[in-house]
Amino acid sequence: QVQLVESGGGLVKPGGSLRLSCAASGFTFSDYYMSWIRQAPGKGLEWVSYITSNGGTIYYSGSVKGRFTISRDNAKNSLYLQMNSLRAEDTAIYYCVREWEVGSADAFDFWGQGTVVTVSS
């Protein structure tokens, strides 16, 4: 069955860095676009970034562009998010999410359980 397992979260000071990882299994990872989506405590969902199946196209939300870098290693079935210059407002649960293309549309069909990032001094 499809599994997405995030790791790398933790407590970091403002201005610091973290690298999140997501280990995928149960499907052909290299066939799928992947995204990171976050949820601040008690708040709604915010899409952060996505990467196409071969890594050739990447998009970021305006709130993280220039600070975060998404990448993937299809040989290792892994997705990454390098987060630099972290701010208090980056505090959230970060979900690794598979993007499923159906016709010309797409949807987030499988989600990991998330990893918690806390930015605080």
Added chain:
Amino acid sequence: DIQMTQSPSSLSASVGDRVTITCRASQSISSFLNWYQQKPGQAPKLLIYSASNLQSGVPSRFSGSGSGTDFTLTISSLQPEDFATYYCQQSYSTPLTFGGGTKVEIK
């Protein structure tokens, strides 16, 4: 950016009630609209994709409709396991955006 506005932000309902949640996009998104359910402490789950298509394994009491800017998620007969927060999401263009959520609570 496309803004997604859900209403209401919360509602109270009883088991067996028919529940309707609406989602409005700030510009036309055709049928590029998905719905998710999130229970406390859990990751979201895909319910409906492309506005009206039921994801595999999702009970048929859930349905979606709409196109353009106005969309609806309907639960025909609310069950105890349906008490959760529901989010709409547009996949028409980046940045991909979500509605603010609708919390369905027990009356």
